[in-house]
Amino acid sequence: MQIVAIAENGTGTVDLDGTRYPVELMLIEDPQIGDYVLIHAGYAIEKLDIAEADARLALFESLAEIYRQETGLPVTLAAPPRQREAV
């Protein structure tokens, strides 16, 4: 979630795909508008390093590409979560 506003009392607003939520920022150092943060129980608990996230995604994508080349299988969908049918 990305910080889109910081009020004078240090409380912030974050955006997740167009929805906005209030968030407390006192547990992270020097929060800035535009920072991505990890939120737990209404508090931002750490900043997200978006460059690291992108690098990891690129790694996973390259592993997927190796697999596709080795097996000739096409791109498949995201792994489906399994869930027990209603009991």
Place this chain on the structure above:
Amino acid sequence: MTRYIEGFRKMDAASHFRTTLAEQGRQLAEQGRSIHLMEVCGSHTMAIARFGIRDFLPAAISLVSGPGCPVCVTDPGYIDAAITLAGQGKIIATFGDMLRVPGSRTSLAEARAAGGRVEVCYSPLTAIELARNHPETEVVFLAVGFETTIAPVVAMLDAVIRQAIDNVSLLTAFKRVPPALSALIADPEIQIDGLLCPAHVSAIIGADAYRPYAEQYGVACVVAGFEPLDILYGLQGLTQQLLENRPHVDNQYGRVVKAEGNRQAQRLMEHYLLPADASWRGLGTIPASGLVLRPEFARFDAVHRHGILPTPGRINPRCQCGEVLKGKIRPAQCPLFGVACHPDKPLGPCMVSSEGSCAADFKYARGGA
């Protein structure tokens, strides 16, 4: 952000890991070895069950769940103390998971049905709101959790003190993850070769917190996120460390976790809290594994304020949560699993919390078994 969620769940990258893990399993078998990995954190437990990750592992790699669900390790006596306070007319503010956890006799849900005031909060800040709206009584916040939750609760207490609110107190059962891991690793009955270290707890305590396990006990450690690809990558990393006999701490969750952790949160926790011995349901008392309010903040401690004395309480003797939490048995090996004990009628806390091993296995069990 959806791009990130989908990106961390791609099936063909997962298939790559399946192939790699199978190859690693073959190498382990060749060396005549089998390895035991433990996932420490309840969010990992849930994701592993949900995405069927155990199915990706060859026979030589076993993955057990650890004590990583704070609700599951809370003593029934703690619930009893909260119920006593509710009976005295206090407002009990709690995260939702605690409601149905069995105490020695009843649960908070039953206490609520009997007229007790129990309010479910998403954030500890709700306690402040409740206290403002109900100046005639006191709000007791059930301060249960590991480091990830301790930091926000302490931040709430900081706001209470700054705003000079005096009708909020904490009933604390804070737990620290590292001392519990030390106790498990030292237990001769439990074999742990590698730890899949928690994601969000590590954001607070830092990846360096695991170095003693690698350096002194030779246990492989990987800090991993909890998307399925993160977990598979972590399991592959742990196995590789063990194959090469080179145990160390590998922080694979660098997008969130720093080596030193969140210093700001650590400072705030140190300001308000002190380590103390703590009792863990199923594991017993572990030295310095809890955090309690410093004496100068005793007026915010519900136990001190109301002179109650929480005891460990009485556990249903048939519940095997202790064995499950130590990773000694899988939930389905408990004779009550899915029979006398299921999420609608949990006998033990591992079946209550969505992060509990029994609840996760029940919900996502293969083939509706």
